[in-house]
Amino acid sequence: MRFDIDEIRGLFPVLHQEVHGRPLVYFDNAATTQKPKAVIEALSKYYQHDNSNIHRGAHTLADRATRYYEETREAIRDFINAKESAEVIFTKGTTESINLVAKTFGNRFIGKDDEILISTMEHHSNIVPWQMLCEEKGAHLKVIPITEEGEIIWDEFEKLLSPKTKLVSIVHASNALGTINPVKKIIEAAHNVGAKVLLDGAQSTSHLEIDVQDLDCDFLAFSAHKLYGPTGLGILYGKRELLEAIPPFLGGGEMIKEVTFEKTTYNEIPFKFEAGTPNIADVIAFKEALEFINSWGKTQIKKHEDELLAYANELTKDIKGFIPVGTAAEKVAVLSFNINGMHPFDVGQMLDARGIAVRTGHHCTQPLMHRFGIEGTVRASFAVYNTKSEIENLAEGIARIARIKNK
Template identity: 60%
Template sequence: MQTATLNTNKAFDVHSVRKDFPILNREVKGHRLIYFDNAATSQKPQSVIDALVHYYTQYNANVHRGIHSLAEEATAAFEATRDAVKHFINAAAREEIIYTRGTTESINLVAYSWGRQHLAQGDEVIVSGMEHHSDIVPWQIVCEEKGAQLKVIPVNEQGELELEEYRKLLSSRTKLVAVNHVSNALGTVNPIQEIIQLAHAQGALVLIDGAQSAMHLDVDVQALDCDFLAFSAHKMLGPTGMGILYGKKHLLESMPVFMGGGEMIKEVTFEKTTYNELPYKFEAGTPNIADAIAFKPAIEYINTIGKENIRKQEDLLLQHATQRLKEIEGLRIIGDNDHKVSVVSFVIDGVHPQDVGILLDNKGIAVRTGHHCVEPLMQRFCIPGTIRASFAFYNTVEEIDLMVEALQKAVKILR
């Protein structure tokens, strides 16, 4: 299988890296694709694509249940990814790595298993004002069922959490704080270490939505001391339909099962069922085998390029984009602060974001427009949505300049 063309001992060369991503060679509407929708999903290197094809053509079989060679090969590859994830986030044990379909399912698993078990009348759950809907709705549902209350950390004009207000929200009634590490809509990096420490001082657990941080930041669950971490493979070069829930082992062991079926059981009779050990207790049914296997080369690719190289390239792109976008009259960046990953979310006076998105697409430029599944955050800024350009390490400064040129033309047309 093809591996990354670079390693951390070599200087980063974005043009060499781009050769590993076949989709970047395609054209859209007569223009070379410029892909600036990486916060929604990242593109895949050839090594990930090869892993999917290799599984289906060489050892397609169910895992854990067969003694034949294909089943054993599939099981070994499937479980090797779990070990890779464990090392990637520095979990204490492989049993703490639960496979899910994505960040959304991971959060729902905690809400419906831990939440229904531990929340009671008068308890409180704290979320932030910049949460994705998938970190709001599950907690609303469980809080309504249990008579608990949902509290919200406010967001300031710069798109940052108001930590003093967070301190005031915390109390002995707080049972869990669920907050994203990085805002998908603004790119803001939240002070997660301090958030966790303050919550733990009140005896509350912390769930981190790491969907936007796992690719860009160093995430060490033991150093952070978070209780749960949820993230998705498809936002970090891996396949769709594959997610991870990390949980401290003692918490996962104490939680009731999430779904019933095959694999999550030890023994079934009509009188009683006994459940499997971790991590399989939470992995009912035939899993997403191919995508789990193909997640490992994605992690290996990131490790080969190196998080430091990724950050340097993406910081360069963020700074250049921020500077160039501010040249456009009437353009306002939402969440213009110094603690960000490579996301720029903006509005333009008198222009609807969707119209801009359509005109950019006509030039082969893919951005995201709308509320980005954070409607409460959009309401906080009194806007219907934004234009969001999100960059990956395989993007270039030249692509940003082409986007700015296209934006300037679009504004002239739409005004």
């Protein structure tokens, strides 16, 4: 399909409004993407026509809802090229997916003096669960350092790997810097010492082609709301042999085969990890988000986003007082920066006055900010529906703010 930015923008109702008397420019996509009409309509359709609990009902509505729900699971399997849909588990978000692995795989396979490796650029959700696990088990958390550009120092990573390494949990694409990590190479190196690998794909899944079989990752965690889908829905991919080897995360309905007061036997995967009534409507609507992405193609989407990032870099590079943060050679469409002498929050408010929505602060990566010796950054993150004219608006806003401060 020919890439048509006007057609794409027409699919997103929220974009067509004014903020403070100016057309909205939405550059907070790394936090959450906007939703196409098809996703919004799918939510409404489910509640108007198909609302029912799933898997356990014998009536028509239950059958329809179950079928639509499982069709989304299959669509996700295809989207990440998992071997089978049973390897796809629904959660509340990337955070819950990572915690699920920590509480199940971690509790069963990580013990005293074992080691877990993460990187300096991790989101808090890929730090705190491992700290909690290490405190409980007497294991050790090791951190891979990064360069000034925001890239993993490979030699230091190799030095940290050892037979004690049981898990490498690493972000595929940094939410704060945009850095794309060499995850296939990381996975191969980790597997060579017998370690398993979890990828935080919260950012990468919306920008990059993901093939879990080719990557050979053991786990992949990501969220629907960063993929033009609803909030409150996450996905955990895991290899069948690992999912079968670890215990359930939560106990309750659906995750059981049989319950007596003496003993409970657990359901097969993926249902073993999906206790209780799930987020049915949002799961069903997420299929529309995946179809939207597939209709335009990841290749075209990434090309467009890469062009936006390159244009933003070009328009801002000569602005006096503009300080880019994160200049890795391989990046997704994230422009993090500061303006000399200004707090990121103040810059964000001044851009908001021009109708430009950006994210400010530490982006749930406080250790990363400490690495660079800063409190936070202003983050402009781009998506398929953004335009070069919006980039020009952003650059003009940054230049005006920088002139005020750096006269």
